[in-house]
Amino acid sequence: MKPHRQSLYRAFGCAIRGILTAVQTERNMKIHIAAALIVFIAAALLQLDRIRWLFLLLAVSVVFIAELVNTAVEAIIDLISPDEHELARVAKDTAAGAAFVAAAFAVVIGILVFYEPVWEWMQSLTS
Template structure:
C-alpha cells in the first residue's frame, strides 16, 4: 500500500461522509442537531468532560446513521425484491440508529441540565 493509496483512502472516506450528508434526510437532521448542540455547549461553556460526552454521543449517532446508509445500499444492491431478510437487516440498522440517538438525548439532558438551571436561575 503506497502513499497514494493511503491518502486516497481519506478522500474516499470524505466522499462517503459527503454522500451521507447530502443525500440522507436523517443525516441532515442529525448534523443540524449536532451543530446546535456544539453551539449551545460553547455558549454555556461546558466543562471538558461534558464536551467529551457530547462529542462521543454526536460521533456515535453520525456513525450509526452512516452504517445504516451503507447497509441499506448493500441490501438494495443485493436484493431488488422485497424480502423478509432485507426488511430485518434494514429495520435492525435503523433500530441501532434509534438507540444511539436515544443515548445522545440522555447525554444532552445530563450535560445541559445544570448549566441551563444555573442560566435561568433555578
C-alpha cells in the same frame, strides 16, 4: 494473490466521499448535523467544561457512526436484493434501530450534560 493497497490519500478520499454521500442523500443525517450544530452552539454559549464537551462529542460521534453504518447497510441490501424480501427488511430495520438507539443515547447524554448548566443559567436570570 496480494490484496491491492490504496494510498492513504485515496483511502481518506473514499471515506470523505462516503460521508458526503450520506449527508447529501440521507434526511436523518441532515437532521443529526443540524442537531449537533445546535448542541455545540449551546455548549459554547454556556461555556461547558472539557468533560461535558467530551460527552457531547462522544454522543454526536456515536450517532454519526450509526447513521453512516445504517446508510451502508441500506445500500448493500438495495444492491443485493432490489426486490422486497423479508430478510432485507429485517436487515434494514435492524440497522435503522441501531441508529435510533444511538440517537436516543445522545438525547439522554444531552439532558445529563445540559441540565445543571441550563438550570444555573436560568437561576442567574431571576436573581
